[in-house]
Amino acid sequence: MRAFLLTAIIVIIAFVIKVDLTEGSLQFTNFYTEKTKQLQCEQQQEPDYISIQTMQDDTIHSLFALHPAKEPMTFPERLQLFYKLNPHLQLQALTAGENIKLPLSFPQQNQCEN
Incomplete structure (x- = not known):
C-alpha cells in the first residue's frame, strides 16, 4: 500500500511539473513588469x-x-x-x-x- 501511495504522489508531482513547464502557471505573476514597461516605452x-x-x-x-x-x-x-x-x-x-x-x-x- 505504501508503494502505491508513493507511486501515486510521484506521478501527480510529475504531472504538475509537466503542466507547469508546458502550459505554464506562472504567466499570471508579475515578475517582468518593469522590463515589459521599458520595452513598451x-x-x-x-x-x-x-x-x-x-x-x-x-x-x-x-x-x-x-x-x-x-x-x-x-x-x-x-x-x-x-x-x-x-x-x-x-x-x-x-x-x-x-x-x-x-x-x-x-x-x-x-x-x-x-
Whole structure:
C-alpha cells in the first residue's frame, strides 16, 4: 500500500511539473513588469520614418532634401534621429544599395517615466 501511495504522489508531482513547464502557471505573476514597461516605452519612442535604398552618390543632405520631414526640425535634430535609427552609419559613408531609415518626425510623447 505504501508503494502505491508513493507511486501515486510521484506521478501527480510529475504531472504538475509537466503542466507547469508546458502550459505554464506562472504567466499570471508579475515578475517582468518593469522590463515589459521599458520595452513598451522604447518601442513608443521610435520616430516616424521611411525605409529607402541608397543610390550611388547619395549623401545624407541629398536624402533629407528629397524626403522632407513631416514636421519642422533642424538639421542637427534630424541627423540625431537618423543616427538613432541607423547606428551602423555613424562611422562610415553611405554605400549604394544599402537600406536605411530616414526620420520624418519626432518620437511621439508618451506617459513613460524615465
